[in-house]
Amino acid sequence: MDYNELSAYVDSRKREYLNELSGIIRIESVSADPSKKKEMVRCAESISSLMREAGIENVTLFETGGNPLIYGDYKHAEGKPTVLVYGHYDVQPVDPLSEWETPPFEATVRGDDLYARGSSDDKGQLFMHLKAFEAFRKLNEEIPVNLKYIFEGEEEIGSIHLEPFIRSHGELLKADVVVISDTAMYGRDMPTICYGLRGMAYLEITVSNSAIDLHSGSFGGAIDNPVHVLADIVSRLHDKYGRVTVPHFYDDVVDVPTEEREEIARLPYSDAEFLRQSGAVATFGEYGFSTNERLWIRPTLDVNGIYGGFTGEGAKTIIPSKATAKVSMRLVPNQSSAKILDLFEIFINQIVPPTVKVAIKKMHSGEPALTPINHPAVKAASAALERVFGRKPYFIREGGSIPEVLTFQETLGAPVVLLGFGLPDENSHAPNEHLYLRHFFDGIKTLAVLYQELSS
Amino acid sequence: MDYNELSAYVDSRKREYLNELSGIIRIESVSADPSKKKEMVRCAESISSLMREAGIENVTLFETGGNPLIYGDYKHAEGKPTVLVYGHYDVQPVDPLSEWETPPFEATVRGDDLYARGSSDDKGQLFMHLKAFEAFRKLNEEIPVNLKYIFEGEEEIGSIHLEPFIRSHGELLKADVVVISDTAMYGRDMPTICYGLRGMAYLEITVSNSAIDLHSGSFGGAIDNPVHVLADIVSRLHDKYGRVTVPHFYDDVVDVPTEEREEIARLPYSDAEFLRQSGAVATFGEYGFSTNERLWIRPTLDVNGIYGGFTGEGAKTIIPSKATAKVSMRLVPNQSSAKILDLFEIFINQIVPPTVKVAIKKMHSGEPALTPINHPAVKAASAALERVFGRKPYFIREGGSIPEVLTFQETLGAPVVLLGFGLPDENSHAPNEHLYLRHFFDGIKTLAVLYQELSS
Numbered sequence: 001m002d003y004n005e006l007s008a009y010v011d012s013r014k015r016e017y018l019n020e021l022s023g024i025i026r027i028e029s030v031s032a033d034p035s036k037k038k039e040m041v042r043c044a045e046s047i048s049s050l051m052r053e054a055g056i057e058n059v060t061l062f063e064t065g066g067n068p069l070i071y072g073d074y075k076h077a078e079g080k081p082t083v084l085v086y087g088h089y090d091v092q093p094v095d096p097l098s099e100w101e102t103p104p105f106e107a108t109v110r111g112d113d114l115y116a117r118g119s120s121d122d123k124g125q126l127f128m129h130l131k132a133f134e135a136f137r138k139l140n141e142e143i144p145v146n147l148k149y150i151f152e153g154e155e156e157i158g159s160i161h162l163e164p165f166i167r168s169h170g171e172l173l174k175a176d177v178v179v180i181s182d183t184a185m186y187g188r189d190m191p192t193i194c195y196g197l198r199g200m201a202y203l204e205i206t207v208s209n210s211a212i213d214l215h216s217g218s219f220g221g222a223i224d225n226p227v228h229v230l231a232d233i234v235s236r237l238h239d240k241y242g243r244v245t246v247p248h249f250y251d252d253v254v255d256v257p258t259e260e261r262e263e264i265a266r267l268p269y270s271d272a273e274f275l276r277q278s279g280a281v282a283t284f285g286e287y288g289f290s291t292n293e294r295l296w297i298r299p300t301l302d303v304n305g306i307y308g309g310f311t312g313e314g315a316k317t318i319i320p321s322k323a324t325a326k327v328s329m330r331l332v333p334n335q336s337s338a339k340i341l342d343l344f345e346i347f348i349n350q351i352v353p354p355t356v357k358v359a360i361k362k363m364h365s366g367e368p369a370l371t372p373i374n375h376p377a378v379k380a381a382s383a384a385l386e387r388v389f390g391r392k393p394y395f396i397r398e399g400g401s402i403p404e405v406l407t408f409q410e411t412l413g414a415p416v417v418l419l420g421f422g423l424p425d426e427n428s429h430a431p432n433e434h435l436y437l438r439h440f441f442d443g444i445k446t447l448a449v450l451y452q453e454l455s456s
Numbered sequence: 457m458d459y460n461e462l463s464a465y466v467d468s469r470k471r472e473y474l475n476e477l478s479g480i481i482r483i484e485s486v487s488a489d490p491s492k493k494k495e496m497v498r499c500a501e502s503i504s505s506l507m508r509e510a511g512i513e514n515v516t517l518f519e520t521g522g523n524p525l526i527y528g529d530y531k532h533a534e535g536k537p538t539v540l541v542y543g544h545y546d547v548q549p550v551d552p553l554s555e556w557e558t559p560p561f562e563a564t565v566r567g568d569d570l571y572a573r574g575s576s577d578d579k580g581q582l583f584m585h586l587k588a589f590e591a592f593r594k595l596n597e598e599i600p601v602n603l604k605y606i607f608e609g610e611e612e613i614g615s616i617h618l619e620p621f622i623r624s625h626g627e628l629l630k631a632d633v634v635v636i637s638d639t640a641m642y643g644r645d646m647p648t649i650c651y652g653l654r655g656m657a658y659l660e661i662t663v664s665n666s667a668i669d670l671h672s673g674s675f676g677g678a679i680d681n682p683v684h685v686l687a688d689i690v691s692r693l694h695d696k697y698g699r700v701t702v703p704h705f706y707d708d709v710v711d712v713p714t715e716e717r718e719e720i721a722r723l724p725y726s727d728a729e730f731l732r733q734s735g736a737v738a739t740f741g742e743y744g745f746s747t748n749e750r751l752w753i754r755p756t757l758d759v760n761g762i763y764g765g766f767t768g769e770g771a772k773t774i775i776p777s778k779a780t781a782k783v784s785m786r787l788v789p790n791q792s793s794a795k796i797l798d799l800f801e802i803f804i805n806q807i808v809p810p811t812v813k814v815a816i817k818k819m820h821s822g823e824p825a826l827t828p829i830n831h832p833a834v835k836a837a838s839a840a841l842e843r844v845f846g847r848k849p850y851f852i853r854e855g856g857s858i859p860e861v862l863t864f865q866e867t868l869g870a871p872v873v874l875l876g877f878g879l880p881d882e883n884s885h886a887p888n889e890h891l892y893l894r895h896f897f898d899g900i901k902t903l904a905v906l907y908q909e910l911s912s
Contacts, residue, residue, distance in 0.1 A: 198673065202771045210735040217654065217856020220786050221756030222747045223736040227781070228759060231690035238684065279666040280679040284811040291678045300677030303684060304774050305765035310782060315658045315819045317784050317856075318760050325683070326766060328773050330676050355740040363771045400673020400773075 001141045001452065003387060003445075009139055010131075010444050017441070018114065020050065021127050022107035024089070025116045031067060031090035031157045040067040040153050043089050047126070047151060048072075054134035056149065064161035067153030071172070074133070075146040080455050082146040084175035084414065086404060087126030087182065088155035091118040092429045099431035113426075113434040120435040121428035125181040125421055126151060128440065132447035144455035148175055155182075155404075163407045170411055177377040177454065178408045181443070183420030184428075186267055186394050188436060191385035191446075194418035195378060196296065196397035197405055199331035199368035201340045202304075204361040205233065205348060208322035213309060216317040223319065224355035227308045230323040236351060237301055237327075241287040244301045244329070246340075246347045254334045256297045260373070263395050264292050277424075296397035299340075301329045330399065337365035369405050370397075371415045380453035381417050388446045419450070457597045457908060459843060459901075465595055466587075466900050473897070474570065476506065477583050478563035480545070481572045487523060487546035487613045496523040496609050499545050503582070503607060504528070510590035512605065520617035523609030527628070530589070531602040536911050538602040540631035540870065542860065543582030543638065544611035547574040548885045555887035568893055569882075575891040577884035581637040581877055582607060584896065588903035600911035604631055611638075611860075619863045626867055633833040633910065634864045637899070639876030640884075642723055642850050644892060647841035647902075650874035651834060652752065652853035653861060655787035655824035657796045658760075660817040661689070661804060664778035669765060672773040679775065680811035683764045686779040692807060693757055693783075697743035700757045700785070702796075702803045710790045712753045716829070719851050720748050733880075752853035755796075756786045786855065793821030825861050826853075827871045836909035837873050844902045875906070 029043035030036045044061055051059045051072045059072040067090060075082070094104040094117050102108040104117040118124065129149070136143050150173060152162045166173060185192040207226040214223070239245050271283055274291055285294035294300070308323025310316035329340055341362045352358040371378055373395055385393040398418075405416045421443035427433045485499035486492045500517055507515045507528045515528040523546065531538070550560040550573050558564040560573040574580065585605070592599050606629060608618045622629060641648040663682040670679070695701050727739055730747055741750035750756070764779025766772035785796055797818045808814040827834055829851055841849040854874075861872045877899035883889045 200773070202773070209737055212735065214734055214736075215856065216756075216758050216760060216784060216786065217854065218751070219734050219736070220758045220784075220855060221750040221754060222730070222739055222741045222855075223734055224738065224740040225758050227762045228690060228694065231687040231759070231762075234684060234687035235691035274678070278670055278675050278679055279668065280670075280675070280811075281665055281813060282680065282811045283678055284680040285678045294677040295674070298677060300672075302672050302676045302681050302775055303687070303765065304672060304772060305767045305776065306683050306687075306779060307763045307767040309759065309761035311761045311763040311767075315782065315784070316760060317656065317658070319758055320761065323762060326771065328672060328676075328771070330673065355736075355738045357737060398673065399676060399678075400671065 001136065001139060003449065005139060006135060006448055007445055009135055010441055014441060017131060018107065018109065021124060024123050024127065025107045025118050026105050028105050029090050029153065030093050031154050032093050040090065044068045044070050044153060047089055050130055051149065054130050055137045056133060062165065064165060066161045069161070069165055070151040071149065073148040074143055077142070077144060077146050077455065080145050081176040082148060082174065083451065083454060084148045084150065084173055084178045084412070085129045086178060086180045086408070087129065087151045088122045088153065089126060089151055090153040090156050091121065091123065092156050094431070096431060101432055109437070112437055114437055114440065115432060115434045117433050119433055120422040120426045121433065122155065122182045124435045124440060125443065128181060128421065128443040129447055131444045132451065135444065135448050144452050148173060159404055162404055166407050166411045173412060175412060175414050178412065178414050178416040179450070180405065180416060180418050181420050183398065183418045184422040184424045184426070185420065185439065186396055188423060189389065189438070191389040191391065191393035192396055192420070193378060193381050193385070193393050194396050194398055194420065195373055196333060196370040197368060197401055198399055199335065199337055199366050200401050201329045201331060201337040201365045202327070202363040203341060203344060204324055204326050204363060205230070206322055206324045206359045207233070207352070207356050208359070209356045210319065210321050213318040213321045216319050219319050224353065225319050226323040226356055227320050229353060229356050230306070230308065230325055233348060233351060234303055234325055242285050244299065246343050248343050249299065249340065252334045252336065252339070253299060253332055261293065264296070265290065267292060267394055267396065295399035297332055299330055299332050299335060301327065304328050331368045333368045333370040335368060337367055341365065366401050366403055366406055369409055369416065371417060375415055377415050377417050377454065381419050381450055383453045384446045384449035387449050388442050419446070457592065457595060457904070459905065461595060462591060462904055463901055465591055466897055470897060473587060474563065474565065477580060480579050480583065481563045481574050482561050484561050485546050485609065486549050487610050488549050496546065500524045500526050500609060503545055506586055507605065510586050511593045512589060518621065520621060522617045525617070525621055526605070526607040528605040529603060530599055533598070533600060533602050533911065536601045537632040538604060538630065539907065539910060540604045540606060540629055540634045540868070541585045542634060542636045542864070543585065543607045544578045544609065545582060545607055546609040546612050547577065547579065548612050550887070552887060557888055565893070569890040570893055570896065571888060571890045573889050575889055576878040576882040577889065578611065578638045580891045580896060581899065584637060584877065584899040585903055587900045588907065591900065591904050600908050604629060615860055618860055622863050622867045629868060631868060631870050634868065634870050634872040635906070636861065636872060636874050637876050637903070639854065639874045640878040640880045640882070641876060641895065642852055644879060645845065645894070647845040647847065647849035648852055648876070649834060649837050649841065649849050650852050650854055650876065651829055652789060652826040653824060653857050654855055655791065655793055655822050656857050657785045657787060657793040657821045658783070658819040659797060659800060660780055660782050660819060661686070662778055662780045662815045663689070663808070663812050664815070665812045666775065666777050669774040669777045672775050675775050680809065681775050682779040682812055683776050685809060685812050686762070686764065686781055689804065689807060690759055690781055698741050700755065702799050704799050705755065705796065708790045708792065708795070709755060709788055717749065720752070721746065723748060723850055723852065751855035753788055755788050755791060758784055760784050787824045789824045789826040791824060793823055797821065822857050822859055822862055825865055825872065827873060831871055833871050833873050833910065837875050837906055839909050840902045840905035843905050844898050875902070
C-alpha cells in the first residue's frame with residue numbers, strides 16, 4: 001500500500017472517525033461502577049459491530065463472569081506473522097464531575113484535542129487499531145499480517161478475568177507479537193516506543209512486642225517500642241547514596257548499555273516540569289542516575305504505608321503493641337520478585353533486634369518486562385513511527401507495571417510492543433481527559449504502516 | 457490518741473465499714489457513661505451524707521457544669537496545719553461485664569479481698585479518709601489538724617472541671633499539705649509512699665512532600681518518601697545506648713542521690729513478673745539504669761503512634777504524600793516541658809533533609825512533680841505507715857503523670873503526699889477490681905495516725 005494514498009485516505013475520513021468514536025464514548029462504560037453493568041455490555045456490542053463493519057471476522061463476546069471480553073480475527077496472510085492487538089473499552093470513573101469543562105461522555109473538539117472520558121484511555125486508541133485495519137479494506141489492499149483482537153472491559157479494575165482467559169485460550173490467542181496501544185508518548189509529536197516495564201515485589205512487615213497497647217507512663221522507657229524498631233528498620237533500607245541496602249538486591253541487575261542511557265539522556269526532561277507534575281519539593285534518588293533512569297532502569301524500594309499505635313486526633317500516651325509497614329520494590333529486568341522477597345526477609349530477620357517480634361507477609365508480585373530495542377517487532381514499530389511522524393522515535397521505559405503485558409509474554413511467549421499515542425498530561429484518570437487529534441489520526445496511519453512493516 | 461485504742465476500734469468496726477462502703481459502691485457512678493448522670497449526683501449526695509454523719513462540716517456540692525464536686529471541712533485545730541484530702545467518687549466503665557465473677561456493683565468479699573468496681577479506685581480509698589476522721593470523733597478525741605476535703609466525679613474522664621475549680625477557689629482549698637489516696641502500694645503488706653511523678657511533653661511531627669499520594673510506578677525512586685524521612689528521624693531520636701539524642705535533653709535532669717537509687721534497688725523486682733504484666737518480649741531501655749529507674753527517674757521519648765500513606769488491607773503502590781508521628785516525652789523533675797518541646801523542634805529542623813517539608817505541632821504538656829523524701833509531710837506519712845504496718849515504707853515514684861497533683865502544687869503551693877493503699881494487680885480499670893482488705897482497714901488506721909503525725 002502506498003503511504004501517501006493511506007495518509008490521504010485517513011485524512012479524508014477525519015470527520016467520520018470522530019463521529020464513530022463519539023458513539024463509543026457516549027456509552028458510560030465505567031467498570032468501577034456496579035450500576036453500569038448494562039452499559040458495559042452495550043459498549044462491548046457496539047465495538048463488536050464496528051469490528052464487523054471493518055471486516056474483522058469471528059467477532060465473539062466471551063462471558064467472563066464480569067464484563068465480556070471481545071475477540072475477533074482476520075487470518076488470511078499465509079506465512080506472515082500473527083499480530084495480537086490488545087485494548088480495553090472500560091473507562092475510569094468521572095468524579096469530580098463538576099471539574100469537567102464539557103460533559104465527560106460527550107466527545108468535544110476544543111483546539112487540537114478531543115475531550116471525553118476514554119478519548120485517550122483507551123477507547124480512542126483501541127479505535128485506531130480498527131480504523132487501521134479498515135483502511136486496508138477500503139483501499140482494496142490485502143491485510144499484510146494475520147490479526148487477532150482481544151479487548152477487555154475490566155482494565156481499570158485490575159483485569160480480573162483477563163489472565164485466566166489468556167491462560168485457558170492460548171491456542172486462540174497464539175501470536176508472534178502483541179501490540180498494545182494504551183500508553184503515552186513522551187510528548188507532543190514525539191513518537192515513542194515503550195520497551196520496558198518495572199516489576200514489583202510487595203510485602204508487609206509487622207514489628208510487635210506486647211499483646212496490647214501499654215500505658216507509656218507505666219512502661220515507657222523500660223521495653224522496646226515497635227514503632228522505634230520499625231523506624232530503625234525502614235531507616236536501614238537505604239544507604240546515604242539512595243541505594244537499597246538489602247544484601248544481593250542488585251546482584252541480578254543487568255548494566256544498561258551506554259547507548260541506552262544516552263538514548264534516555266537525549267529525551268527532553270525538566271526538573272521544574274517533573275516537580276510540577278509530582279508536587280514534590282525536590283528530586284531525590286539513587287546517586288549517579290538521572291530522574292528517568294531512577295524511574296525506568298533502576299530498582300527501587302518504597303514504603304507505601306506505615307501505621308502503628310494511636311493514629312486518631314489528639315494525644316494518647318501508649319507504647320504501641322505493634323507497627324506495620326507496607327513495602328514495595330520496583331524491579332528491573334532480570335530481577336526475580338520471588339528472590340527479592342526472600343532476600344528482603346533474610347535481611348530483616350538479620351537486623352531485627354531480640355527485643356521484639358517480627359513478621360513478614362509476602363503479598364503480590366510481578367516480573368519486570370523488557371522487549372529489546374533491537375527486536376524485529378520493535379524495529380518494525382520504530383520504522384512505522386518514523387514513516388508517519390518524520391523522525392526517529394524515542395525509546396522509553398515505564399516505572400510501573402502493566403500486568404497484562406507479563407501475562408501475554410509468559411503465556412503466549414510473544415514479545416509485547418507498547419505503541420501508545422496518548423500523552424502524559426492528557427488526564428487519563430482525571431477530569432477533562434483528552435486526546436491530541438494529530439496523534440489520533442497519525443496513530444491510525446502508524447498502525448497501518450506497522451502491519452506492513454511486520455509483514456516484511 | 458492511743459494507737460492500740462484506735463486499732464482496736466477500727467478492727468471492731470470492720471463489718472459496718474464494709475456495709476457502708478457497699479452502699480456507695482452500689483451507686484453506678486460511671487462518669488464515662490452519659491446515661492448515668494443521675495447516679496453521679498446520687499453518689500455525690502450519699503458521700504455528702506457520710507461526711508456529715510462523720511462530723512465533717514460545711515459539706516457542699518458545687519455544680520461544675522459536669523458532675524458535682526464535693527467540699528467539706530473541719531477546722532478546729534488552731535495553729536495546726538491544714539490538710540486537704542483529694543479523692544474521686546466516679547468509677548471506670550465495667551465492660552466486659554461477662555468477665556466479672558460477681559456483679560461489679562455488688563461489693564463481695566472473697567478470700568482476703570473486697571471485689572467491686574470502685575473498691576480500690578477510688579471509692580474505697582476515699583472512704584478510708586472519712587473513717588479515719590470519724591474514728592477520732594467516736595473515740596472522743598480532738599481532730600489534730602485542720603481538714604478540708606475535695607472529692608470529684610470526673611477523674612476517670614480527665615478531671616475536666618477540677619482544675620478551673622481549684623484555680624478559682626484557692627482560698628477555700630488553701631492547705632499546708634495535700635493527701636491523695638488514689639495510687640497503689642508496691643505490693644501486699646509493703647507500705648509505700650509515692651514521692652515523684654514524671655511530666656509530659658507531647659507533640660506531633662508531620663513530614664510531607666507531594667500534595668497528594670503519588671503512583672509509585674511513576675514517581676518511586678525519583679522523589680523522597682515522607683515515610684522514609686520520618687523513619688530516619690525517629691531512628692535518630694535514640695542512640696545505641698537508649699539515650700534520647702535531642703541536644704540538651706538531659707541538661708536539666710538532676711542526678712538522683714545514691715541513697716535514692718539504693719532505695720529503688722531495695723524494692724523487690726522481677727524481670728519475669730514485669731514481662732508478664734507488660735506482655736513484652738524483653739526489658740529494654742537506657743543503658744546503665746534498672747527497669748524501675750528507667751520508669752521513674754529517667755526521662756524517656758516514645759512514639760505513641762505513626763501513620764502515613766496506605767494503611768488499609770492489601771497492597772497499594774503509592775508514595776505517601778505525608779507521614780505523621782505522635783511523640784511523647786516523659787520528663788523528670790527540674791525538666792521543663794516547654795523547653796523540651798523547643799529543643800525537640802530545634803533538633804528536628806536541624807536534621808530534616810531539604811527534600812521534604814516538616815511541621816511540628818506542640819500538643820499538651822505537664823510538669824514533673826516531686827515531693828522530696830525528707831519533706832516533713834512525707835516523714836509524717838512514713839512514720840504513720842511504719843506505726844501501722846510495722847515496717848519502714850518503700851519510697852517509689854510513678855512513671856506516669858497525675859494531672860491534679862500538678863494543679864494542687866502549682867495553685868495551692870502545697871506539697872502533695874501520694875499515700876495510696878491499692879495494689880498494682882487490683883484491676884482498677886478492668887473486670888474484677890478488688891481491694892485487699894488488710895490494706896483497707898490498715899489504711900484507715902494509717903490515715904488517722906498521719907493526721908496526728910502532721911499535727912506534731
